[in-house]
Amino acid sequence: MNIKSIQKKNLIITRVFDASVKRVWKAWTESERMMRWWGPKGFTSPLAKIDFREGGASLICMRSxxxxxxxxxxxxxxxxxxxxxxxIQNLADKDGKRIDPVKASMPPDFPQDVRSVVTLKAKGGKTEMTVTEYDYTSDQIFDLSEAGLEQCLDKMAESLK
Incomplete structure (x- = not known):
């Protein structure tokens, strides 16, 4: 019997922002603030419906x-x-219904149910933020996700000035 082991990788990015924890928190929790930074370079965010509570769900759109x-x-x-x-992150349709990534023209190894954790810590008037996305199994998707998240966080830094 041939058993193939799939290596899982966690994407971890830490940034320090020249902003208070409260301002960085609001960037994640308030629609108008999130729309300023969500999406990689060149993308806009025309929609962010946020139901920020345990058990709630948000629907966020990025436009290429x-x-x-x-x-x-x-x-x-x-x-x-x-x-x-x-x-937990998933691709969705415009109504917020989860969709299969392959049906959205994504590669077959594009992940579903990506567990994501954002942690904030005050650091002398600034905020250290760590974003962790768990269990990537494809190096290509990991690299794309890392590049996209880095660009989003560059835009977040700009929006916090």
């Missing part, structure tokens, strides 16, 4: 430079105000 809308749902599992939030 070509005008293609890509929707994500975030289902909140754990919230520790001003410190941590944990949610």
């Amino acid at each position: 430079p070509e005008g293609k809308d890509i929707y994500n749902t975030w289902e909140y599992r754990k919230i520790v105000p001003m410190q941590q939030t944990e949610f």
Whole structure:
């Protein structure tokens, strides 16, 4: 019997923002603030419906430079105000219904149910934020996710100035 082991990798990005924990927290929890930074470089965010409570779900849209809308749902599992939030990310349709990534023209190894944790810590008037996305099994998707998240966080830093 041939058993293939799948290596899982966690994407971990830590940034320090020149902003208070409260301002960084609001960037994750308030629609108008999230729409300023969500999506990689060149993308906009025309929609962020946020139901920020344990058991709640948000629907966030990023629009490509070509005008293609890509929707994500975030289902909140754990919230520790001003410190941590944990949610499950999935691709969705415009109504917030989870969709199969392959049907959304994504590669077959594009993940579903991505567990994500955002942790904030005050650091002398600034905020250290760590974003962790768990259990990637594809190096290609990991690299794309890392590049996209880095670009989103660059835009977040700009929005906090």
